[in-house]
Amino acid sequence: MNESIAAKLASLDARLREIDGRLADPDVAGDVQGLRRLSQERAELQPVVEKYAERRAAGGDVAAAE
Numbered sequence: 001m002n003e004s005i006a007a008k009l010a011s012l013d014a015r016l017r018e019i020d021g022r023l024a025d026p027d028v029a030g031d032v033q034g035l036r037r038l039s040q041e042r043a044e045l046q047p048v049v050e051k052y053a054e055r056r057a058a059g060g061d062v063a064a065a066e
Helices: 003-023 032-065
Strands: none
Touching: 003 032
16 A cells, blocks of 8 residues: 555544544533534544555455465
């Protein structure tokens, strides 16, 4: 995988974890617009990050098989 693409995907993974942490924050629950914005961003990132995780797992499987 291209290094710049891998770096971008890792960045998206980190952003998703950051969003999850912010969504768990009680202060964010009081900000309806902020909560909506974070939820929408999370919905956009989640499928990409899931596929990235699957790709990493498959790469690990290939390395183990070799």
